[in-house]
Amino acid sequence: MTVLIDDVRCEALFVSDLQRSHEPTPQNIRDAVHTTVNRLGEAGCAELVAQEFGEHPDCAIGRMRWARTAIRLAFAA
Structure with missing residues (x-):
């Protein structure tokens, strides 16, 4: 179950507006994940990840x- 939740979180962070160059805090990362999942849903996040890998795999x-x-x-127990 944890692996599945982590996959959804990764996809949500991937498609969020948060950038590595912002040097986000763990709280910024958690907020971005929650906001993105609420906005797009789990399936929407997965769709955008697939699209990005198809268009810009590098x-x-x-x-x-x-x-x-x-x-x-950010989500370490």
């Missing part, structure tokens, strides 16, 4: 790596 890989690392840190 950039999407780095952003997803950042999102995965940021989610682990």
Whole structure:
């Protein structure tokens, strides 16, 4: 269950407006995830991730790596 939740969080952060260059705090990351999921829904986040990987795979890989690392840190138990 945790893996699935982390996947949704990663997708939401990936498609959010938050940028790595903003040097976001864990709270910024959590806020961005919640706002994005509320706005787009889980399916909407997944659709946009797929679209981005299809159109810009070279950039999407780095952003997803950042999102995965940021989610682990922001939602650490």
